[in-house]
Amino acid sequence: MERGNWNLALGALITGTICLGLSGCRSNPETQPKPEFTGSAACASCHPTESSLWAGSHHDLAMQVATDSTVLGDFDDATFVYNGVTSRFYRSDGAFWVETDGPEGEPQSYKIAYTFGFAPVQQYLIAFPRGRYQTLGVAWDTRPDSVGGQRWFHMYPGESVDHDDPLHWTGREQNWNFQCAECHSTNVRKNYDFESDSFATTFSEIDVGCEACHGAGSTHISWAETEKIEPSGEVDPYRLNRSIRGNPDEIWVIGQGETIADRRGSPFPSAQLDVCGRCHSRRGAIVDEYTVNTKLLDSHRPALLTEPLYEADGQIKEEVYVWASFRQSRMYQWGVVCTDCHDAHSVKVRLPGNDLCSRCHLPSTYDDPSHHFHKAGTEGSFCVDCHMPPETYMVVDPRRDHSLRIPRPDLTQKIGTPNACGDCHADKPVEWAVERVSEWYGPETSGKVHHGEAIHAGRTGRPGAADQLIALAGDPGQPGIVRATAVSMLLGETSEATGAVLRRAVLDVDPLVRMAAATASESLPPEMRLPLIEPLLSDSVRSIRIEAARVLAPVPTDLLPADIAPMLNLAITEYEQAQWVNAERPESHANLALIYTAQSRFQDAETAYRNALSLEPRFAEASVNLADLLRMINREDESADVLENALAKDPKHPALNHAYGLLLVRRKRLNEALPFLAKAAEDPALTRFNYVYAVALSELGRKNEAMKIAARALAVRPHDRELTALLDLLKR
Numbered sequence: 001m002e003r004g005n006w007n008l009a010l011g012a013l014i015t016g017t018i019c020l021g022l023s024g025c026r027s028n029p030e031t032q033p034k035p036e037f038t039g040s041a042a043c044a045s046c047h048p049t050e051s052s053l054w055a056g057s058h059h060d061l062a063m064q065v066a067t068d069s070t071v072l073g074d075f076d077d078a079t080f081v082y083n084g085v086t087s088r089f090y091r092s093d094g095a096f097w098v099e100t101d102g103p104e105g106e107p108q109s110y111k112i113a114y115t116f117g118f119a120p121v122q123q124y125l126i127a128f129p130r131g132r133y134q135t136l137g138v139a140w141d142t143r144p145d146s147v148g149g150q151r152w153f154h155m156y157p158g159e160s161v162d163h164d165d166p167l168h169w170t171g172r173e174q175n176w177n178f179q180c181a182e183c184h185s186t187n188v189r190k191n192y193d194f195e196s197d198s199f200a201t202t203f204s205e206i207d208v209g210c211e212a213c214h215g216a217g218s219t220h221i222s223w224a225e226t227e228k229i230e231p232s233g234e235v236d237p238y239r240l241n242r243s244i245r246g247n248p249d250e251i252w253v254i255g256q257g258e259t260i261a262d263r264r265g266s267p268f269p270s271a272q273l274d275v276c277g278r279c280h281s282r283r284g285a286i287v288d289e290y291t292v293n294t295k296l297l298d299s300h301r302p303a304l305l306t307e308p309l310y311e312a313d314g315q316i317k318e319e320v321y322v323w324a325s326f327r328q329s330r331m332y333q334w335g336v337v338c339t340d341c342h343d344a345h346s347v348k349v350r351l352p353g354n355d356l357c358s359r360c361h362l363p364s365t366y367d368d369p370s371h372h373f374h375k376a377g378t379e380g381s382f383c384v385d386c387h388m389p390p391e392t393y394m395v396v397d398p399r400r401d402h403s404l405r406i407p408r409p410d411l412t413q414k415i416g417t418p419n420a421c422g423d424c425h426a427d428k429p430v431e432w433a434v435e436r437v438s439e440w441y442g443p444e445t446s447g448k449v450h451h452g453e454a455i456h457a458g459r460t461g462r463p464g465a466a467d468q469l470i471a472l473a474g475d476p477g478q479p480g481i482v483r484a485t486a487v488s489m490l491l492g493e494t495s496e497a498t499g500a501v502l503r504r505a506v507l508d509v510d511p512l513v514r515m516a517a518a519t520a521s522e523s524l525p526p527e528m529r530l531p532l533i534e535p536l537l538s539d540s541v542r543s544i545r546i547e548a549a550r551v552l553a554p555v556p557t558d559l560l561p562a563d564i565a566p567m568l569n570l571a572i573t574e575y576e577q578a579q580w581v582n583a584e585r586p587e588s589h590a591n592l593a594l595i596y597t598a599q600s601r602f603q604d605a606e607t608a609y610r611n612a613l614s615l616e617p618r619f620a621e622a623s624v625n626l627a628d629l630l631r632m633i634n635r636e637d638e639s640a641d642v643l644e645n646a647l648a649k650d651p652k653h654p655a656l657n658h659a660y661g662l663l664l665v666r667r668k669r670l671n672e673a674l675p676f677l678a679k680a681a682e683d684p685a686l687t688r689f690n691y692v693y694a695v696a697l698s699e700l701g702r703k704n705e706a707m708k709i710a711a712r713a714l715a716v717r718p719h720d721r722e723l724t725a726l727l728d729l730l731k732r
Contacts (some may be wrong), residue, residue, distance in 0.1 A: 034344035035189045035216035040209035042221060048208075053345035058119070059208035062184040066096050066112040072122045073140030073152065080138055080152035087138050089152070098124070098136060103170040105163035110136075114206075116176075116184065118142060120149070120396050123178055131191075131199030133176035137161065153395055172616065177201045178584055182290075183279035186212040189289070194583045195613070213244060213275055213344075215292040244272045244292075246339030252360050261360035263335045272337045273323070277302065280311060281323030286542060286578040296323075297511050297543040305485040305514065307459060311417045312440050313408070313452025314482065316401045319393045325402040327481040336360075357383040373440055380424060389420040408477045409433035410446035415456035451475075451482050455600050458489040461719040466493045472511075473501050480510030487516035492523045499524070502532055509543045518547040527556040530564075537567040546575040554598035572599075586612035593625065602633050620646060620653040627659055641665065654680045658689050661696075670699060684713045687720050694726060706730055 010423070025673060035288050044051035052250060054060055064070040075096050077090045085107075087100035096112040114125040116135060116508050120143045124136045137156070143149025154161075167174065173213035176197045186205035189529045204211070246269055252261040275294040277283075283302040290299050303309055309318045326332050341349055341356060347358050354367045365371060366383070370671050374380035378401035386407050407420040412430045421433035438446050454468035474485040487505045490498050498520075518536050521529050529551065534549035549571035560568065575595060579588040593608035608627035612619055623646035630639040643660045650656060661676035674696055680686070681693035690713035697706035710727040714720060 029514075032434045035205035037216045038203065038218050038221060039205055039209050040211070042217060043210045046224060047210075050345045053343060054210070056312075058117075059212070059347055061118040061209045062116075063125075064206065066114045066115055066124070067298045070115045071096055071124075072115070072118060072142050072572065073110070075152075078152065078384060080154075082138065082154040082157075083162060085162075087152070096124075098138075100125075100138065102135070103163055103168075103219070112136075116180070128170070131177070134170055134202075135174045135176055135180065137167075137174065139394070141292055143396060146432050147394070155394060157395060159419060166618075169197040172585075175535050175584075178582065182285065184208065187216070192584045194580075194611070197584070199584075208279075209415060213292065216687075244275050244344075245269060246272055246337045246344070247335070252340070252362070254362055257363040259362040268335045269337055272330075272339065273326075274530055276338050280321045282320040283323075285581055286546070288581055297515070297539070297541045299542075301543045302512075304488055304512065305455070305481060306488075311452070311477070312415050312459060313405075313411055313450060314403055314455075315343065315389075315417060316391050316399075316403075322402045325568070326404075328479050329402065329404040330405050333479060342560075352528050354381075354383050373436075385424070389418075389423050396710050406445070407433075407437065408446070409437055409452060410449055411452055411720045412449065415452055417452060422492075447539070451478055451486070454486060455489065458486075459717035461717060461721070463719060465719075466495065466498065469493075469500050470497050473505065480508075480512050483508075484510065484512035484516040487513055488519045490520040492521075494524060499532070504534060506535060511539075511544055514539060514541070515544045515547050518551050519543065522551045526559055530555050530559055534564055534567075537564070537650070542574065542578075545571045546578055549575045550595060553595045569675060584615070587615040588612075589620045590619070590625065593622075593629075597625075597629060605629055618649050620650055620656050624655050624659045627663075631663075636663075654683065654686055654689055658692065662692070665696070674700070681709065681713075684716045687723060691722055691726060694723075698730060703730055706712035 020402040031386040040054070040327045042395070061070075072153060075091050078089045080087045080089070085101045088099055089096075089098050091266070097109055098112065099107055099109045101109040102110075106363040110126045111123045111361055113127045113133065115125040116125050120141065122140045122142050124139075125133045126136060138152055138154055140148040141151045141153055157166060159167075163170065168173070173179070177190055177192070181190065181201060181203070185203035185207060186209045188203045189201065191200040191202060192198070195601070214220075248266070251263055251265050251679065254261045263379040274294070276294055277296045278290065278300060281296075281300070281302045283296075285300055287294070289297045294300065295601065303320070305314050305324060305328070307317075309320050310324075311317050314325070317326055327613075328337075329336075337464065338344075340360075343350055351359070356362070356368055361367075361383075367376075369376060369381070372381050372383075372386065379385060384400055387404050388400040388402065401656070406418075409419040409421050409430050411417050412422060413420050413434060419430075419433065422428075422430060425433065434446055451472050454465070454472040456462075457465035462525040469486045469489050473483050478486075483505075487501065490501065491522040501516050502521055502524075505513050505520075508514050508517070514536060516534050519558050521533050524532065527539050533548050533552055536544050537542045537549070537552070539545050549568060552568055553572060557565070572595065573642040576592060579592050582588045589608045589612035593605040593612070596602070596605035596608060606626065606629060609622050609629065616622075623642055629641040630636070630642065640660075641664055643656060643663060645655050646653075647660060657681035661680060664670070664673035664676065674693075677689070677696050680689040684690055690709055694709040694713075697703075697709065707727060707730045710723050710730065714723045714727060717723070
């Protein structure tokens with residue numbers, strides 16, 4: 001897991017009956033037997049080829065019991081030192097053990113229960129009380145010794161992750177039950193109980209088996225054994241839950257005189273993206289029990305191209321996996337799916353090197369120095385070098401960007417995003433790369449407006465950013481995930497032009513855009529928000545309904561038409577249930593508190609915030625919000641107690657210092673407030689905190705210091721309107 005801020009992720013509820021449109025829907029689905037999980041071994045007799053390909057794959061070896069044959073690390077009394085802590089790896093009584101720092105920082109011995117992954121990194125799971133399994137922070141580099149592997153290393157090198165750090169291996173952020181289990185085993189049931197703060201997690205198969213993608217197989221096996229054929233025109237309940245076949249090989253054809261293949265024939269098999277995206281995306285679960293006939297946005301809420309996950313132009317930055325990157329690509333727009341390039345069972349690419357790309361891109365045009373301008377067979381001559389540059393995660397695991405983009409060094413000049421040319425030619429200035437691209441492919445390549453420019457403008461608050469985002473959101477030629485990102489960034493904009501974009505976005509065919517429309521509407525007055533977003537309460541997609549519920553929750557009841565109130569209440573119930581899906585996470589309870597506060601359910605909100613803090617006492621944002629809530633209901637003294645207790649646990653947290661400083665300001669104790677406001681504003685990138693600190697300095701007659709603070713923050717965010725206005729005022 002990458003280090004980051006608390007994520008108040010949003011969610012929804014449980015899957016309903018969906019007609020997939022494959023062969024129609026049965027009129028009495030409740031009479032069909034519910035399929036059961038049988039295990040991958042049951043598939044092998046009829047599918048020996050697929051089973052053989054799957055054996056030994058990353059899916060097959062995703063998780064294993066720790067044995068002599070599965071453990072790859074050196075447990076021959078090996079030691080590794082990190083942050084002053086020596087970890088010792090050894091064997092005893094036929095088991096694998098590690099002696100390392102525990103949750104209190106003291107050395108303890110732990111038995112290795114499971115291996116986790118196998119290449120290029122193998123991690124190890126350790127059983128803890130209350131059903132928890134934790135991922136050890138020291139991992140084994142499985143690469144050959146010749147390339148620096150066969151060694152122990154820490155997942156956060158260069159950082160001081162001790163037992164008090166949220167990323168310590170014994171903490172919540174390294175918990176297998178929440179962070180890892182769903183995508184490393186089959187038919188996972190997390191089974192978390194909030195009252196006891198414990199798990200009873202189960203799975204039907206320890207690894208990613210056949211049924212993880214194809215669904216429970218018992219009815220399919222029964223059908224195969226009896227050769228029972230259902231009446232024509234009806235879904236066969238004895239087959240697998242959903243077809244996830246890819247494109248037939250012959251569907252891609254390079255026509256006479258063409259250089260790139262066109263897709264011929266059958267409809268785009270979008271179901272595959274839903275199944276693969278469940279694990280190969282940055283997302284949060286919004287249902288308790290997943291089935292493979294569920295669309296991705298009905299079971300999970302995927303992230304858009306937001307910071308800090310993605311660069312402004314959509315390139316990968318943090319560990320985001322593949323789905324959202326691929327959704328940006330021209331390949332996806334043309335109908336390419338995962339199995340066009342990857343074998344579904346071995347998970348390997350279908351052909352080595354440029355041979356894979358040459359299936360659809362004429363090699364005499366593209367696999368030639370006249371196109372890539374590098375000597376054949378050398379770095380830079382392979383398609384992936386330029387179009388799928390890698391980012392390294394987990395220290396030693398390079399993963400390629402699946403947005404399959406054209407290198408744009410000119411964007412490095414304009415908005416500071418990386419480019420593939422600079423990745424290889426780090427010794428050359430960016431101007432050199434821009435000149436080469438212009439020389440080889442024409443100046444229009446560098447001159448073409450890119451959606452990253454609008455997103456960068458929105459992120460940095462540049463003048464005219466809203467107009468750029470509005471234009472991007474309304475551009476039908478842009479990928480849906482790009483348009484959705486632009487729409488979501490219009491939050492806070494209330495112009496008529498913004499309203500027009502949102503009205504169109506609510507009707508968009510892409511569910512990501514509709515969901516983003518709900519998000520962006522939050523800044524509109526309730527009387528404008530309600531008629532705009534109300535249709536989304538009955539949307540067919542769960543993620544959209546619950547986002548609509550969240551933003552409509554604050555609408556006063558007297559504004560709700562009689563036929564809308566029940567729909568809103570139902571969607572809010574879905575939202576609540578979605579948060580309880582991840583009840584072990586403090587963010588889920590904070591999300592509940594926010595919606596309860598919006599509905600003036602103040603006692604419920606207080607309970608939810610206290611639940612969040614019971615799970616994570618250092619959750620600063622929950623403490624700040626709870627203090628605000630208590631102040632709002634005239635319990636100011638308790639509000640102060642909450643902030644003081646939180647500051648005792650985390651005295652450097654900017655939000656806590658800012659909130660406590662404002663509390664002292666309200667009590668007319670400005671001089672006492674100043675040190676807290678100063679500490680909150682130590683990072684000039686926290687523009688709001690710097691603005692308030694500068695105002696406080698000015699109120700105390702320290703105008704020169706105030707100007708320095710405002711100017712320092714403006715240097716980081718030069719287009720911030722509030723800071724600009726304040727500095728102008730201070731200069732008078």
